[in-house]
Amino acid sequence: MSKWATFRDGLFKNNPVFVVNLGLCPTLATSTSLRDAVGMGLAATFVTVGSNVIVSAIRRAVPNRVRIPCYVVVIATFVTIVELFLGAYQPDLYKALGIFLPLIVVNCIVLYRAEVYASKNGVLSSLLDGFGMGFGFTLAVLLLGFIREGLGKGTLMGYPVIPGFDPVGIMVLPPGGFLTMGLLLAFFSWRRLKSKEGKSR
C-alpha cells in the first residue's frame, strides 16, 4: 500500500467511527458544539499519532505476552501530555471536555491501531496511519458537532448562522446525539448497500 493510501484508508474507507464503530462514547459526548468537537478530535489525533510512533518503534523490544500493558502505558503518557497542555493553555476547553480527556486512554481506536497496525509496521507508515485514523475520527466528531450545534443552538462555532431560526433544543441533549448517530449510520449503510447493488447488476 502506498503511503498516501495508508493515510487515506482511515479517513473514509475504514473510518473508525462510521465503519468500524469504535470510539462511540467520545464521538457522542463531545459533539454538542463544534468547538468541543475540534478540541476532542485534535487531542485524540495527537494521542493516536504519538502512541502509534512509539509502539512501532519499540515493537521488536516488547515481549508478546506483556504487549498490551506496555501499549496502555505509552498511551496514558500521551494522554497526560494532552491533559497538562490543555489545562495550561486552553482551560475552557479542558473544562468542557471534562472526564472525556483522561478517557482517551480507553478510547478503543488508539489501542486498536496500536495492536492491529503499529505493532506490525514501520515508524513512518504508523505515523501516517495515526494521522489518517485521527483525522477520520475528527471528521466524524465534526460532522456530528456540525449537525447537532446547527440544529440544537442555531449556531456554528458559537456564531449564529441562520437569523430567526428557532433552535431544536433536544439535539444538544443526549437523545439528539443518539438519534443523529443512528440516522448517520443508517445513511452510510444505505450508501454501501446501494453501491453493492449497482456492482452486482
Next chain:
Amino acid sequence: MFAIVIGMVFVNNFVFARFLGLCPYMGLTKEMSSAIGMGMAVIFVMTIASIATYPLYSYFLLPFGVERVLRTASFILVIAALVQFIEMLLQKVNPALYKAMGIYLPIITTNCTILGVTVLNIDTFVKDGKAQPGGLVGSAVQGFSAGVGFTLAMILMSSVRERMEMADIPKPLRGIPIAFITAALMSMAFLGFSGLIKQ
C-alpha cells in the same frame, strides 16, 4: 447518599446521560443473558475499582504532589491489575460465578465506564486538593450505583432488541443504526427523571 444512588442510576445514567460504555452497550445487548452477565461483572469491578483508586489518589498521589501527572496512568494500571487479579481469584474460589461472568472480565479493562467512574469519584469527593470526609464510602456507593444504572440500561436494551429480531426493519437500519435510534427514545424517557434531584 440516597441522592447519589438515585442520581447515578436514573438522572445521570452512565449510558443515557453521559455516553459512557457505549461499545458493550451496542455489542452485548443482542441477548438478555450476555447483557446480564456483563452488567454484573461491571457492578463488581466498578465497586472494587472505586474502593481501590480513591485511597490511592488521596493518600499517595496527593501528598507527593504528583496527582495531575500520574492520575490517568496509575488508575488504568491499577484497574488492569485488579481485573486480572479478580479473574484469577474467581477461577479458584467460585468457578460457577467465573463461568457466568468470566468471559466479560478481560474486556472490562478497556471499558470507559470503569475509568470514568473512578475519575468521577475524584471530581466529586476531592475538593481543592483535599480529600473530603466520607469520601471512601461515597466512592464505593457511587461506583456501585453507577454499575446498577449501567446494568439497568443493558437489560432494557436487550429486552427490546430480542423482540426487534422478529420485526421487519428496513435494510439500511438493521443492526446498530436502529439500536441507536431506540437508545435515543430511551434516553428521552430518562430525561424525565432529571427533576428528581437538585444538580
